[in-house]
Amino acid sequence: MTADQMSDQPVxxxxxxxxxxxxxxxxxxxxxTGIDLDLRRGEFVSLIxxxxxxxxxxxxxxxxxxxxxxxxxxxxxxxxxxxxxDRDYGMVFQAPVLFDWRTVEENVRLPLELTGQxxxxxxxxxxxxxxxxxxxxxxxxxxxxxxxxxxxxVAIARALTFSPAIxxxxxxxxxxxxxxxxxxxxxxxxxxxxxxxTVVFVTHSIPEAVFLSSRVVVMSARPGRITQIxxxxxxxxxxxxxxxxxxxxxMVTKVREALRGSEESGASDELLASVERAEAEGLIG
Amino acid sequence: xxxxxxxxxxxxVFVGGIALWEATIRGLSIRAFILPAPSSIARALGENWxxxxxxxxxxxxxxxxxxxxxxxxxxxxxxxxFAVARYPSARDIVLPMGIAVNAIPIVAFAPLANQWFGSQxxxxxxxxxxxxxxxxxxxxxxxxxxxxxxxxxxLMRSYAAGEMAVLVKLRxxxxxxxxxxxxxxxTTLSLIGAVVGEYFGGLNVALGRVVVESASTLSFEVTWAxxxxxxxxxxxxxxxxLAAERVLIPWHPSVRGERVA
Numbered sequence: 001m002t003a004d005q006m007s008d009q010p011v012x013x014x015x016x017x018x019x020x021x022x023x024x025x026x027x028x029x030x031x032x033t034g035i036d037l038d039l040r041r042g043e044f045v046s047l048i049x050x051x052x053x054x055x056x057x058x059x060x061x062x063x064x065x066x067x068x069x070x071x072x073x074x075x076x077x078x079x080x081x082x083x084x085x086d087r088d089y090g091m092v093f094q095a096p097v098l099f100d101w102r103t104v105e106e107n108v109r110l111p112l113e114l115t116g117q118x119x120x121x122x123x124x125x126x127x128x129x130x131x132x133x134x135x136x137x138x139x140x141x142x143x144x145x146x147x148x149x150x151x152x153x154v155a156i157a158r159a160l161t162f163s164p165a166i167x168x169x170x171x172x173x174x175x176x177x178x179x180x181x182x183x184x185x186x187x188x189x190x191x192x193x194x195x196x197x198t199v200v201f202v203t204h205s206i207p208e209a210v211f212l213s214s215r216v217v218v219m220s221a222r223p224g225r226i227t228q229i230x231x232x233x234x235x236x237x238x239x240x241x242x243x244x245x246x247x248x249x250x251m252v253t254k255v256r257e258a259l260r261g262s263e264e265s266g267a268s269d270e271l272l273a274s275v276e277r278a279e280a281e282g283l284i285g
Numbered sequence: 286x287x288x289x290x291x292x293x294x295x296x297x298v299f300v301g302g303i304a305l306w307e308a309t310i311r312g313l314s315i316r317a318f319i320l321p322a323p324s325s326i327a328r329a330l331g332e333n334w335x336x337x338x339x340x341x342x343x344x345x346x347x348x349x350x351x352x353x354x355x356x357x358x359x360x361x362x363x364x365x366x367f368a369v370a371r372y373p374s375a376r377d378i379v380l381p382m383g384i385a386v387n388a389i390p391i392v393a394f395a396p397l398a399n400q401w402f403g404s405q406x407x408x409x410x411x412x413x414x415x416x417x418x419x420x421x422x423x424x425x426x427x428x429x430x431x432x433x434x435x436x437x438x439x440l441m442r443s444y445a446a447g448e449m450a451v452l453v454k455l456r457x458x459x460x461x462x463x464x465x466x467x468x469x470x471x472t473t474l475s476l477i478g479a480v481v482g483e484y485f486g487g488l489n490v491a492l493g494r495v496v497v498e499s500a501s502t503l504s505f506e507v508t509w510a511x512x513x514x515x516x517x518x519x520x521x522x523x524x525x526x527l528a529a530e531r532v533l534i535p536w537h538p539s540v541r542g543e544r545v546a
Contacts (some may be wrong), residue, residue, distance in 0.1 A: 024297075062441055065439050065442060065443065084442070084443065084445055085445045086445075087397075087444060087445055089443070090443070091437050091439070091440065091443040093439070093440070095436060097434070097436045097437055097440050099437070099454075099455070099458065100536050100537070101458045101459075101461070101534065101536050101537075102458075107524045110454065113454070114444050114445070114446050114450055114454070142535075142536045142541075143536075144536065144538075144541065
């Protein structure tokens, strides 16, 4: 396969994906239905929707952290489980999920330790990643010595150490204050531009989705499905001027209206959120 | 110097307490068999350090028994915790049994242990110590191995990490502070096991024997001296675990203190 063909092929492809969760008492609940979505190489795509629309579930399906009830998920032209085993993606969660007992550089090194890479190459890669997220001076610090934003940058560096084709981010800046969040948004865009990676980004925030994305996938709840895909044609590189431009506000409005059209939130949203949580916790045993 | 200033209040209270004790005994003429004065305890300790009751060699023997019991109990606790964490079905068998066994006052088995392992042997005391130490280590390590966050496990899965890698990179480091907590509890218990084991016969030179024999001859200053030495041994063992914590888990909230970034 030539490089051209590689870039034409969708990097993530979901077809007829459905996800049901089994509830106690034998009932099932449909979290996602009729999901068809192709992501092009190098795209920045946000998934946005009311809580309980299954956007996190969709992200976890792409990462093979949960499996679809029906339909197919392919990543890099392979079934999602194979892509996971091939380490084709890096994952960033809402919490940084750093290991407390490891210093910053040891946390970033963790994925490489699992591959048994040669030490010198490994250390060089870790240093490179810390440069990328602008934390080289904090290599020897422990996570508790860093601010929330810095911890999340370490998590991003760690997710990128394998040079994966895809970066999956699940509300990564949801716990940060507005100022830090905007700074992290610019940071992520810079990293995306430097690495050419494909990003799938789950968020609650309309401004964040518009500022970052090439496309915003708008979802609705009960059951979770894609209602609209909004192309964001704001010029790049994007910065402070972008956030203050007229076109930006138009895009924000467009996404907001798409969301309003799809909004039918109800009690089941909370239910799905709790089912998703329970499922994640089931992984412990 | 800073260390001295930091600990000054504790030192003042300790020394003041001893002085008050001494003054009370002298002032109220309390008889030695009820509560001896610190000065007479110190004198008894000096007189019986290597001669008489031989407190120093006795302390060495007791430390050996408690230390051996601590190590044996910790190893056993670790093995069972790893096995139970690995095979969740074993949890339903081992845990109820463990809890039931833990409810038995194990020191009551001391005379039996003497019977099984020989009353003159150090192993009978180590067995009692080990039995006491086992449970807190096992429960703590098991909790440490299993109480990893769901997202940490997902993170490892996203790196295609196998069960072994999850154990080595995530569960074991997560369990280390729990193990050290179990070990701290274990130091005290191991000493209790050894001393109580000695009450029921054993080596002639051991702190438990010193307590029993001095009390039976109404030499209570010596009894008190032995108790003081038991306490010192216990504190020393505890401090050893604390020192290990500083080296092994400098990142843990219990250790890192006020260190700033």
